[in-house]
Amino acid sequence: MTVLSRPIEILRPEAIEFGSGTVAAIGGWVAARGIRRTLVVADAFNAARIGILGLPGEVAVFGEVKPEPDIPNLGKALALAEAVQPDLVIGFGGGSAMDLAKLVAVLPGSGQSIHDVVGPEKVLGRKVALVQVPTTAGTGSEGGTRALVTDPATQNKLAVQSRFMLADLAVVDPDLTMTVPPAVTAATGVDALAHCAEAFTSRKAHPVIDLYALEGIRLVGRFLARGVADGTDREARAGLALASMYGGFCLGPVNTTAGHAVAYPLGTRHHVAHGLACAVIFPHTLAFNAPAVAEKTALVLQALGLPASSDPATVREATHGWCAGLGIEMRLSRLGVPEGDLGAMATEAHAIRRLLDNNPRELSRDEILAMYRAAF
Template sequence: MQKIYKFQTADNIIAGQNSIETLKDNIGLIGDEVKSVLVITQKPMQDLGFVDIITRQLNEKGIKVDVNIDTIPEPTAQSIEDISSKIKKAHYDVLIGIGGGSVLDTTKILAVLEKNDNTIKEILGTDLVKYPGTPTILIPTTAGTGSEVTPNAIVTLPEEQLKIGMVSRYLLPKLVLVDPNLTVGLPKAITASTGMDAFIHSLESYISNKANPISDMFAMRSMKLISSSIVEAYENGKSIKARENMILGSLYGGMALTAAGTAAVHALAYPLGGSFKIAHGVANSMLLPHVMEFNMDCIIDRLYDVAEPMGIDRNLPANKVAEKVIERLREWTKILEIPQNLKEYGVKKEDIHGLAVAASKVTRLLGNNPKKLGIQDIENIYNKLLK
């Protein structure tokens, strides 16, 4: 049966070095009546001067700017609702999020909370947001989540020891500014984990049950850009060419997952973040080779395709090429110094079953995986990371 597929993304995307400086010239894309703006960010973005760049431009346009730096890493539903309660009475015309995935997701959720009389828990899931939110402008400062172009946002629910997604077309921003200069100062560990996260978005989208010609196009280009640049960006963080390839690869990865969705790697990563506060990109990277090995017999042809953008010789039988792809993934985690042992984060043998049960509930993503996973399969994968 022929698939029906769709694609949606941000209304306007402006990319390139110094594109953040075009904000004042493009704020009109939001509308003519922008009088007040709230910048959602974190203190490091203030310290680096990024918020000043935004404030200066908007002040030149006569626009009032306030700043909130309360977003926490891997934000919880409660932390976002706490911010929402602080800002609701101000009635801002636009919310601008500048930061990594946590900031971008927080901004998207705050925007819909402004116009919908719901708690976050009531609108977690797919298409449960009833009304458009406050218009948003998103400016990524990591090359990782691709959140700036997706209709998705992720929140942590500590009481359920899980991360859960919100998916809605109303989470899509009106304007995105993609400036590689903002990523030049990223620490090596963040470059590694967010860069791998971006690659995983594309790889999982390419093997997803929902993969289609649109997602494939973005996924393949993303994997080529990231494969050629992730080690250089890690080892030479000032390489603007590597940084530009990485942030574009992340952007395309976000577009790929918008059209096809991620799969079991992300599903198994969510409980690790929810229960043990393992950073999202790190959890994904730890799980990646093991989940791909589990899927191998169902995705040999797709991994054979992936070898080309990764620069891997395909003059071998397809199964051998697929093995080389997985081996390259292992090599990257070693070069990028991403941990491969859950014990480092306090995970014990007796925690594995509970983690597996929690992961089995992430049906939105497990349904995308090309091979069905039972609880025992999930436990087996987690156990490979207990060394």
Template sequence: MFTIQTLFYKFIMFVTGLMIKIIPQPKPTVYAGPDSSLQLCKNIAQLGHSRVLIVTDAMLHKMGLLDSAKALFAQSGIEVSVYDGVEPNPTFAQVYEGLEMVKANQCDAILAFGGGSSIDAAKLISLAATNKKSPEQLVGYFKAKTPGLPLFAVPTTAGTGSEVSLAAVVSDPATHEKGIIADPKTVPVAAALDPNIMLGLPPAITAATGIDALTHAVEAYLSTLATDESDAYALASVKLTFKNLKLAYDDGSNVEAREGMAVASFYAALAFNKAALGYVHGIAHQFGGHYNTPHGLANAIVLPHILEFLKDASQDRMAQLATALNLGSPSDSNAVLAQKFIDAVRELNTYLSIPETLDSLKTSDIPAIAKAALKESHYSYPVPKYMNQKQCEALVHKMAG
């Protein structure tokens, strides 16, 4: 039975691969470097927008990180409204609140200013504002019939790549399910990779979001839908992450390292736009839905376990990643190099004080978590090796605190 199911999943991934090749994948105009966020705001003004909703979280608002953008908008005669109710793992309720502000203030553009949660919420607000569907009805693949409100993004963390990805993720607290909105119409018009915005990130957030970017790149590289283009982006992202993440973690004021991580995150998202993701995200999304675990942290905890599970099936690809990072020696076999790559990921997690287990994980929840993770993964991700319910439960048990 499992073999028949596997063939069915592979057929779904074959169709998915055809769709990825056929459907155009837009890319945002990118402003990069210190103060590039202000250049983006000038671009918004030059495009003639007059009423902008900024979607962000309360902490960034209180810290004053929006002040420069708001001042520039004011100088340009643009009216600004701020929705700062986004929390980690944004909910449909938060999307509705932002949507009400769009309508009440007759906004003609949206600026997402924050991490992946703020950008994901802004994506769904943008689409819901112009499509005759509720936010819940937009969950799924290509559900939006018309483009959303013009959307712009300033990521304040280097990890999610939401500023360029083709999807958004929103949670339903009642069911613990993650709603995935996949559509090229979610891609912002323009984005700014501004390292100055990221200088104040605490080390723990720097670490978790950095491993989030690494996870995107690695899963794209191990994907059965990987292409030469996605490989180039993924390899660049992996090398940039290993070069810059420790530096940014140790010294949050290191502008060069912050910019390196911002670019690594951007490249990783370009990679998974083409090649998709895998089991790490399938499980991590369930941790977020059940326990509100920040997505980057969930990915960081899960990643080494999935790499061990996939080691035999993806030995050659992991060996290539090890070679790209100058791990091992020319005489090492692919099996040895693959293990050295996994060990390097574990060492990086340890250096960044990423926990090996999830304290909030309840063993009674594991069957439901495994079931949901497999459903998401098998219908959405081109994994190089399939696992069943029993295997998934055993793997998740290893992450229980």
């Protein structure tokens, strides 16, 4: 139940630049602070275009961010940071690059390992500046305090939350997302949608965050199909970038629920891209939760431009069709997930209590398995 008087803390980057062409603001920001050495953390594609950041001084690049970064991937980035000793770390890419940048900004020289900081507010501090520059519209990581990396030993995601990982500057330039292909645009857009919808229907939902959540859903409903159909549609790209940022605002004080918990094993075990995993699972968890949050579920559908409903079967069918209509492959069997692994995935997902405890309805291991089978 949403309670107006329940305490909530809202943290935002010190400065946010939003809109077409705002990437040009970075060079001046860096120069004004006398920063001499910068380390850019990026995937291979964005590492090849760091010139658009306009950075003065010495610039080093870690350009090996993986789609689902793990501890060894983080270790390589940390080793470069130890060698470079940067004054500034920039995350340049999708959520994976921005998450690694957060950890690269706080761990070197701290005496702390990744395992020391898992959980809320265990990071000791930060000595370098941090700038985040998203090039996809999905995670909203630029505006938040969380970072996720996979532990290969357990195949689980390690979640770190710290106010020290909040960016000094977030630059959300929608023009940077125009190179994103249609399939990735669709999947990352549903990731932003899932952040908003899960926060909106969470046990921890709060009116302060509901404002961002519902508007984020409306933006995805209005602009995602347009952005998929025409990647050069500047208005659509801006709308999706804003939806993604709003989704990121939902993550800190409220966070996600069953949708992300059930989606995570698809990425950690079978390397299904995070946004795609969220899209496949979204109709099933939204429908499951509908009886517990009927009014809000109807509002989610309405915001997407679908007929308002809280009937589970109707919710599942409508949202499944909406996602499939974007060209998203909605069957696990077509995504390389073996049927024999569904039980282990259900056990693993059911253990992600940090998210499932937020869910508006109790979800058993067998109910998760039923979702996987329905999606298979």
